[in-house]
Amino acid sequence: xxxxxxxxxxxxxxxxxxxxxxxxxxxxxxxxxxxxxxxxxxxxxxxxxxxxxxxxxxxxxxxxxxxxxxxxxxxxxxxxxxxxxxxxxxxxxxxxxxxxxxxxxxxxxxxxxxxxxxxxxxxxxxxxxxxxxxxxxxxxxxxxxxxxxxxxxxxxxxxxxxxxxxxxxxxxxxxxxxxxxxxxxxxxxxxxxxxxxxxxxxxxxxxxxxxxxxxxxxxxxxxxxxxxxxxxxxxxxxxxxxxxxxxxxxxxxxxxxxxxxxxxxxxxxxxxxxxxxxxxxxxxxxxxxxxxxxxxxxxxxxxxxxxxxxxxxxxxxxxxxxxxxxxxxxxxxxxxxxxxxxxxxxxxxxxxxxxxxxxxxxxxxxxxxxxxxxxxxxxxxxxxxxxxxxxxxxxxxxxxxxxxxxxxxxxxxxxxxxxxxxxxxxxxxxxxxxxxxxxxxxxxxxxxxxxxxxxxxxxxxxxxxxxxxxxxxxxxxxxxxxxxxxxxxxxxxxxxxx
Numbered sequence: 052x053x054x055x056x057x058x059x060x061x062x063x064x065x066x067x068x069x070x071x072x073x074x075x076x077x078x079x080x081x082x083x084x085x086x087x088x089x090x091x092x093x094x095x096x097x098x099x100x101x102x103x104x105x106x107x108x109x110x111x112x113x114x115x116x117x118x119x120x121x122x123x124x125x126x127x128x129x130x131x132x133x134x135x136x137x138x139x140x141x142x143x144x145x146x147x148x149x150x151x152x153x154x155x156x157x158x159x160x161x162x163x164x165x166x167x168x169x170x171x172x173x174x175x176x177x178x179x180x181x182x183x184x185x186x187x188x189x190x191x192x193x194x195x196x197x198x199x200x201x202x203x204x205x206x207x208x209x210x211x212x213x214x215x216x217x218x219x220x221x222x223x224x225x226x227x228x229x230x231x232x233x234x235x236x237x238x239x240x241x242x243x244x245x246x247x248x249x250x251x252x253x254x255x256x257x258x259x260x261x262x263x264x265x266x267x268x269x270x271x272x273x274x275x276x277x278x279x280x281x282x283x284x285x286x287x288x289x290x291x292x293x294x295x296x297x298x299x300x301x302x303x304x305x306x307x308x309x310x311x312x313x314x315x316x317x318x319x320x321x322x323x324x325x326x327x328x329x330x331x332x333x334x335x336x337x338x339x340x341x342x343x344x345x346x347x348x349x350x351x352x353x354x355x356x357x358x359x360x361x362x363x364x365x366x367x368x369x370x371x372x373x374x375x376x377x378x379x380x381x382x383x384x385x386x387x388x389x390x391x392x393x394x395x396x397x398x399x400x401x402x403x404x405x406x407x408x409x410x411x412x413x414x415x416x417x418x419x420x421x422x423x424x425x426x427x428x429x430x431x432x433x434x435x436x437x438x439x440x441x442x443x444x445x446x447x448x449x450x451x452x453x454x455x456x457x458x459x460x461x462x463x464x465x466x467x468x469x470x471x472x473x474x475x476x477x478x479x480x481x482x483x484x485x486x487x488x489x490x491x492x493x494x495x496x497x498x499x500x501x502x503x504x505x506x507x508x509x510x511x512x513x514x515x516x517x518x519x520x521x522x523x524x525x526x527x528x529x530x531x532x533x534x535x536x537x538x539x540x541x542x543x544x545x546x547x548x549x
Contacts, residue, residue: 071088107271143175145174146171155250190204209541242272291315301523323482325486328363329486466494517533
């Protein structure tokens, strides 16, 4: 179905309210052996049902893993170009179905339609890149240590992958895990976040339409304790690709290490924007605000700390205020809305608590932060984007991941102190610097403790470049780019005497 207008979207949504969606195991839609389901509601209208989904249990996980393990025997033998052709078709289908997928995404997650469409197009780009990677699974030939011997290395797929995705990017994150797994010859059991499983149903349909054989990709919906834990602990699962909180990532890593399973972990962030000098403060503010409040600040790569030298602090703060005031909070269906609701009321309460703690610790609220409850806002978790200044490096709002639309301004004396403050957190995902001096940019790029560094622009990443972090922000091979080969394959060395 192609959803072309808001009126048809509303009619279609009304039809979906009575639907029960199954797990996708070995190419079939099946109910959970638990016999239980749970409802999902529109994030902007909490009384509007989107459908019911399976409350799965360990038995469902076992069936999916066994199906994936059986499918691996043939899928891993399929030539890489043939696997790549399927991923190219998937990319085309994602673009063909962008309207429907974007609508579903906005309904369950809350981001604006423009953001949702951007996410679907990004997923298509990443799938297409992985299709090309299936042609480039390279090894090497080495000179022999003695005569009449050749030595070579090849890459072999590791087997069944557990793909566990978060709720903030329910289309691009699963594609980011599934597409490289398929490219390198692995099979997948995918667990979406329990609050955003709807788009995952459509993804399974598109994967099947693209030509993915039965059992190669399986979907099991349910909680972390009932689905995630059995999946991580299953002896046939050879790798776990997880995106989510640092605490949960550490738990997964410990469990996986106990049986030497591989992990690829994309975790939290407390990303700084260091501002030293500039020609146009408005241009700098535009970059920072865009990176801070996209997806309502619910991104691991969101800029959450602005670390600015003393002489620029007042001017930059004013520029940030002017840019934040342009943000229009509203539901995804409003054409002029630029920031949607938070995922749910519980998460809104968590963000509000951080603002309260920040003020108690001595920060000043320069703009926003209010919960919006009037009219259309009464049915969702809406708030105004918040700007805090007079923040010091040791405050909780300066050190802990808030994961919401809150930006903190921290004043420092010079670039040396700026770097120290930037590194003075347990995270190390992304970092930005704004400077007109080449030497300052290079020094920051070398010394900042982050997996990704952005110079004179926000924390947006590319569809072909490796993505990952250091410290509490990640472990294992970076994703997205060709670094994926380190996770989805094992190295094998072959000696041949002739």
